[in-house]
Amino acid sequence: MLIALSVALAVAATDQPLDRCLASIRATRQARRITAATWDAHTRNLVVDQRVLESLTGQPEFKLPIWDYVAVMADQERVNDGQQRLTALRQTFEKIEARFGVDRHVVAAVWGIESNFGRGQGSFAIIPSLATLACHGRRQAYFRGEFLAALRILQAGDFPAARFLGSWAGAFGQTQFMPGTFEWIAVDFDGDGRRDLIDNTGDALASAANYLKKAGWQSGVPWGLEVRLPAGLALPARGRRTLASLGTWQTRGLTRVDGTPLVQRDTPNALMAGLHLPAGRSGPAFLVTRNYEAIFRYNAAESYALAIAHLSDRLRGSGSFATPWPTDDPGLSRAERRELQRILIARGHSIGQADAMLTPATRVAIRAEQERLGHEVTGRPGQRLLTALRAP
């Protein structure tokens, strides 16, 4: 109890007024290669961004089941969008693939999921957001580093300060890089001397490919395969991190989900892979290679990695997973979410626009309708609710 109290006091003591906090960061300016001119130009009149504080201290993010996340992230609309862009930017994708050895469909999937192909890069001003996070909350040391990196980026002039917008947590550009990642990994693909991940798509896509390459991407290897498990297979204790060769998995009785052998021309006997069961034994099963780990390192969330992997397959022309998710109430695409929202608006709920975003107001309206219909009240949009609301 006493220990808990002292920890709480320590946390409170580090939440200083912004001026004093910035002054202590300013003392490290020179060591971090930031000129006085840069500091003065970008930190004058900084104030705490209350929306960032609300995001930081607000309720934990509504956790969607993985099948909802995949349904919305790899929906038909995003597949169509991505295929159009792969065609329109064919030469760019070819050059990037040749230079970094990373499958263009995976690069396009990262682009589509991180920023909806550049359309949704975030509207928070990065410098005030990172100043707020550098002086409030649990990860101040990390965000101090990111704040200083953001100032160095403006100092280097890769893009105008007025364009330096992104997520409340400081990720920006078409590939949603953090400033520290940008400094280490971003690429000037078109050779104009600037690494412009915000307005230059070639720079952004090459930077995503460079990230995956540095995360261990192996050229010519798939991220994984959907597989069928034999009855009674003993599951490895460390999940997908217990690696064995495809040949070994094959002798244990695993096949591709269509029943054909694991080992084929593009998937040699010696290829190492781990067994990934994102929804447990009764959902889709995958053998994943180190390329899946590279995707996972882009944003360490299982649902994210699988959505990127799946979208990349769909961009290449493959269908959805063959094995259904273990639910009787599958998730909605963005088109279906908008339809659900239009019905909610027509029923008198004030939820703003039908934009497919799962805002708090949309969830309140969903809960009210679930209650009225006698459904389980979850605030989650699924096929069951949409079907019931479509009925006249």
Ligand code: CA
């Ligand atoms: Ca450039």
